Amino acid sequence: MAKPQSSKSSAKNKTAIQPTREADFPEWYQQVVRAADLAENSETRGCMVIKPWGYGIWELIQQQLDAQFKATGHQNAYFPLLIPLSYLEKEAGHAEGFATECAVVTHHRLETAKQEDGSVKMIPTGELTEPYVIRPTSETIIGAAFSRWVESYRDLPLLINQWANVMRWEMRPRMFLRTAEFLWQEGHTAHETKEEAIEETRTIHRLYETFLRDHLAIPVIAGEKTEAERFPGADMTLTVEAMVQDLKAIQAGTSHYLGQNFSKAQDISFTARDGSQQHAYTTSWGVSTRLIGTLIMAHSDDDGLVLPPRVATQQIVIVPVTPKEDSRQAIIDACEALAEVLRREKSYGGQPLRVHVDKRDIGGGVKKWEWVKKGTPIRIEIGPRDLEGGKVCLQRRDQAANEKAFVPKEDFIRNVTDILQEIHSNLLAKATELRDSNISECNDLETFEKHWSQEMPGWLSTPWCGSREQEEELSKKHKITIRCLPIDQQDGPEAPCVLTGEATSQRAIWGRSY
Numbered sequence: 001m002a003k004p005q006s007s008k009s010s011a012k013n014k015t016a017i018q019p020t021r022e023a024d025f026p027e028w029y030q031q032v033v034r035a036a037d038l039a040e041n042s043e044t045r046g047c048m049v050i051k052p053w054g055y056g057i058w059e060l061i062q063q064q065l066d067a068q069f070k071a072t073g074h075q076n077a078y079f080p081l082l083i084p085l086s087y088l089e090k091e092a093g094h095a096e097g098f099a100t101e102c103a104v105v106t107h108h109r110l111e112t113a114k115q116e117d118g119s120v121k122m123i124p125t126g127e128l129t130e131p132y133v134i135r136p137t138s139e140t141i142i143g144a145a146f147s148r149w150v151e152s153y154r155d156l157p158l159l160i161n162q163w164a165n166v167m168r169w170e171m172r173p174r175m176f177l178r179t180a181e182f183l184w185q186e187g188h189t190a191h192e193t194k195e196e197a198i199e200e201t202r203t204i205h206r207l208y209e210t211f212l213r214d215h216l217a218i219p220v221i222a223g224e225k226t227e228a229e230r231f232p233g234a235d236m237t238l239t240v241e242a243m244v245q246d247l248k249a250i251q252a253g254t255s256h257y258l259g260q261n262f263s264k265a266q267d268i269s270f271t272a273r274d275g276s277q278q279h280a281y282t283t284s285w286g287v288s289t290r291l292i293g294t295l296i297m298a299h300s301d302d303d304g305l306v307l308p309p310r311v312a313t314q315q316i317v318i319v320p321v322t323p324k325e326d327s328r329q330a331i332i333d334a335c336e337a338l339a340e341v342l343r344r345e346k347s348y349g350g351q352p353l354r355v356h357v358d359k360r361d362i363g364g365g366v367k368k369w370e371w372v373k374k375g376t377p378i379r380i381e382i383g384p385r386d387l388e389g390g391k392v393c394l395q396r397r398d399q400a401a402n403e404k405a406f407v408p409k410e411d412f413i414r415n416v417t418d419i420l421q422e423i424h425s426n427l428l429a430k431a432t433e434l435r436d437s438n439i440s441e442c443n444d445l446e447t448f449e450k451h452w453s454q455e456m457p458g459w460l461s462t463p464w465c466g467s468r469e470q471e472e473e474l475s476k477k478h479k480i481t482i483r484c485l486p487i488d489q490q491d492g493p494e495a496p497c498v499l500t501g502e503a504t505s506q507r508a509i510w511g512r513s514y
Contacts, residue, residue, distance in 0.1 A: 015302035015303055016035065016302070016303040016304050016369055016372060016373055016401075017031050017032055017035060017301075017303060017304055017373070018031065020302045021245060021246070021301070021302060025245070025246040026174075028302070029174075029293075029296065029297060030174075032300050032304055032373075033054075033175050033176065033296065035304050035305075035373040036053060036054075036304055036305035036373055036374045036375060037051050037052075037053050037054075038050070038051060038053055038057075038175075038176070038292070038305070039051055039054045039175050039176065040175075044180075044181075045173075045180070046169070046170050046173040046179055046180030047173075047179055047180050047181045048175045048176075048179050050183075050289070052313075053313050053374060054176075054292065056313030057295075057307070057312075057313055058183060058289055058292060060310070060311045060312075060313070061216075061291055061292075061311055062163060062185070064211070064215055064310065064311075064349075065185065065211060065287070066161075066185075068207055068211065069161050069187070069207075072159075072203065072207070073159050074159040074161045074187060074189075075159065075160060075161070076160075076162065076163065077160050077161070077162055078162055078164065079138050079141050079145065079164075080135075080141055081135055081164075081165075082132035082133070083134075083138070083141045084130055084132060085104070085130055085131045085132065085133055087140040087141060087144060088133060088140055090140065090265045091139070091140055091233055091261070091262060091265040091266075094139060094140070094232045094233030094262070095140075095232075096232065097231070097232025097233070098137065098232065100169075101136055101168035101169045102133045102136055102168075102169065103133070103134045103167050103169055103180075104131050104133055104134075105131060105132040105133075105134065106124070106127060106128055106131050107124035107125060107126055107127055108126045108128055109124070109125050109126035110122045110123065110124060111123050111125045134166075135166050135167065136166055136167060136168045137166060137186065137284075137286075138162065138164070138166075138186055138188070139188065139233065139262050140262070140266065142188045143188075143262045143265070143266030143282070144266055146158060146188070146190050146263075146266065146268045146280070147266050147267045147268045147269070150190060150268055150269070150270050150280060151270060151271065152270055152271045153192050153270055153271065153272055153278075156190060156192045156270065156280060157189055157190060157191045157192065157196060157200070158188075158189060158280075159187075159189050159200075160187070161185055161187045161188075162185065162186050162187075162188070163183075163184075163185050164183075164184065164185075164186065165181055165182065165183050166181070166184060166186075167180055167181050168180065168182075174514075175293070176289055176290060176293030176296065177250070177293040177514050178290075178514070179289075182288050182289050182290070183289045184286050184287060184288035184289065185286055185287060185288075186285070186286040187204060187283070187284060187285045187286065188282070188284050189282065189283045189284075190263065190282050191280060192270075192272075192280070192281075193281060194259070194281050196281070197257055197259075197281035197282065198236070198257050200283050201236065201238060201255045201256065201257040201283045201285070202238065202255070204255040204283075205222060205239075205240070205255040205285075206222075208220075208240050208252070208253035208285075208287060209222045209240050212240060212242065212252055212253070212291075214310075215310040215311060215349075216291065216295050216298075216308055216310070216311060217299065217308040217424050217425075217427040217431060218242050218252070218294060218295065218298050218299075219242075219428065219431055219432040219435055220240040220241055220252060221240070221241045221435075221484060222238070222239075222241075222484075222486070222487050222488070223238070223239060223483070223485050223486040223487050224236065224237065224238055224239070224485045224487065225237040225238070225254075225482075225484060225485075226468070226471060226482050226485065226508075227468050228468045228471050228472055228475070228481075229481060229482060230256075231256045231284075233258060233261050234256040234257060234258050234259075234284075235257050235259040235261070236256065236257040237254055237255070237256050237257075238254065238255045238256075238487075239251055239252075239253070239254050239483070239484050240252045240253045240254075241483045241484050241509065241511075242294050242298060243298075243431075243434065243435040243439075243458075243459065243511075244294065244297030244298050244514075245297055245298065245434065246297070247438050247456045247457065247458040247459070247511075247512075248511065248512050248513055248514055249459065249483045249511040249512065249513040249514070250290065250293070250294045250297070250513065250514050251483075251513065252287065252290070252291060252294050253286070253287040254285065255283070255285035256283060256284050256285060257281075257283055258281075258282045258284060259281060259282075260279045260280070260281060260282075263279040263281070263282050264279050267279075268280045268282065295307075295308070295311070298431050299375075299427050299430075299431065300375070303369075303372050303373065303401050304372055304373030304374065304375060305373060305374055305375030306375045306397050306398070306427065307374075307375035307376065307377060308377075308423075308424050309348060309349070309377045309423055309424055310349045310424065312354070312375065312376060313354070313374075314354050314356040315348065315353055315354045315376070315378065315420060316339075316342060316353060316354070316355045316356070316376070316377070316378045316379075316416070317356050317357075317358055317371045317376045317378070317379050317380070318338060318339055318356070318358070318380045318381075318382065319335075319358050319367050319368070319379065319380065319381045319382075320332045320334075320335045320357070320358075320359060320381075320383075321364055321381050321382065321384075321386075322383075323383070323384070324384065327384050327387070330387065331382055331383065331384065331387055332357075332359055334382055334387050335359075335380075335382050336357055338382070338392070338409065338413075339355040339356075339357050341413060342355045342413065342416065343355050345413070346413070346416055346417055347417070348420045348421070353416070358371070368395075369401075372397070372401050375397055376397060377396065377397050377398070377420060378395070378396055378397070378416070378419065378420070378423075379394075379395040379396075380392050380393065380394060380412070381393040381395070381404075386406070390408055390409050390410075391406050391408055392406070392407060392409050392412050393405075394406070394407050394412060394419075396419070396423060397423065398422075398426045438458035438459060439458065439459045439460070439509070440458060440459070440460055440461070441460075441461050441462075442460045442461065442462045442498060443462065443463065443496070444498065445498055445499060448460065448462065448498050449478075452478040452479075452480060457512070458511070459509055459511040460510045460511070461489075461507055461508070461509055461510075462497075462498040462507065462510065463494075463495040463496060463497050463498055463504050463506065463507060463508075464482070464485070464497055464498060464499070464504065464506055465500060465502050465504035465506055466497060470499055470500075474499070479512060480510050480511060480512055481510070481511070481512075481513060482508045482509065482510055483510065483511050483513065484509055485506055485507065485508055485509075486509060490506055490507070491505060492505055492507065493505065
């Protein structure tokens with residue numbers, strides 16, 4: 001199995017992040033989050049504070065996805081944070097899937113009580129007649145709104161998206177991957193026919209696949225979840241699965257066809273073209289701040305965060321090098337002038353370049369490593385010799401930290417968009433090679449069983465037609481799951497199922513996951 005390679009930050013083989021990925025991947029991840037100043041744990045158990053550099057990444061993901069949703073006809077709305085418990089009870093199968101993670105509000109008032117030691121204690125009073133659940137997902141509350149909004153087939157389709165926070169009480173939180181509160185978007189749509197709803201589900205699935213590849217430089221396996229792994233209450237769940245550098249899987253986005261399950265529970269009904277009363281066919285779909293965790297684990301190295309240019313909070317950082325006071329202002333002016341030209345004249349991904357000039361009065365080495373650890377795609381240094389020679393010192397985050405090139409300033413301005421695209425392409429190619437070299441074909445049970453005893457087993461692709469019970473037994477035994485049934489591998493040549501031996505054209509991707 002191919003493993004991530006360490007990047008060296010000095011001749012002494014020291015790295016900016018300790019421990020390295022190879023030494024302790026989970027702790028390396030936490031240290032990258034900290035060193036890049038992305039987020040920190042908060043006083044609320046299981047919840048994080050997303051700091052400006054990290055939130056800037058989320059804002060860019062949000063803006064770029066939101067534009068694509070609107071281009072496909074969706075509109076944004078907002079729905080209540082608190083969901084009446086009775087709403088969840090209407091769809092018991094759905095609620096059961098989240099029941100153990102739900103946070104419940106039971107009181108509406110606090111009263112103060114003075115203690116014997118003089119301290120004051122706040123006591124919840126005013127018990128609610130009905131408890132409210134802090135939304136773990138919004139199918140039920142949005143379904144109630146849809147039932148009010150839909151009367152006729154002319155009101156369909158309803159194409160709604162919500163940018164919001166949700167809460168699922170995590171026992172083992174990890175920043176950006178599993179936190180009790182996280183940010184996401186959740187799309188909810190209602191349709192006149194089954195065919196329209198299924199096409200909506202597939203459209204968003206393709207949109208997620210393309211977004212991860214073209215914006216985050218993350219290749220994914222696009223497929224369908226098995227019944228055992230399906231979203232509670234869904235008839236079909238489509239997923240995009242990403243492999244990260246410890247060879248585990250991350251479910252990066254899902255799109256669900258809900259059939260009429262929720263519309264019957266919430267009475268989303270309409271007068272059909274023939275005058276009859278029908279229930280709508282609904283979908284839901286979403287991605288979350290887990291995308292940032294996926295991005296970190298997919299691209300970052302032993303010197304810190306590595307950001308694809310489309311979602312880099314700053315794409316270019318220009319650092320004035322001012323060893324002498326008498327040339328300081330001229331160099332800063334040159335840096336500001338370059339930044340202004342880049343912002344005004346150049347763009348990438350349809351947006352003006354994001355350029356920052358670091359004028360802080362601290363050492364150049366400290367600045368350099370801060371921006372390395374924050375993952376800035378391009379770092380530019382301009383010193384007295386560069387200014388005199390009309391050049392810039394170019395350093396790229398997809399290359400070794402100490403690698404640099406001195407290029408004419410005008411050449412850099414002319415080629416900067418191509419350089420950013422090359423960085424994206426390099427990150428995508430590297431991630432694709434890692435994934436493809438760590439998916440093994442497996443056609444017999446003995447090999448399957450042995451595979452999972454490895455420290456970093458990667459994924460297995462097998463012929464599969466086993467039952468839900470057989471899948472769950474294998475999953476429990478080896479601490480694995482079927483990540484998906486790849487869409488592009490479902491009509492291939494028949495082969496014996498790895499477990500039952502029966503002929504099947506269906507393939508399954510197995511792996512360990514976050």
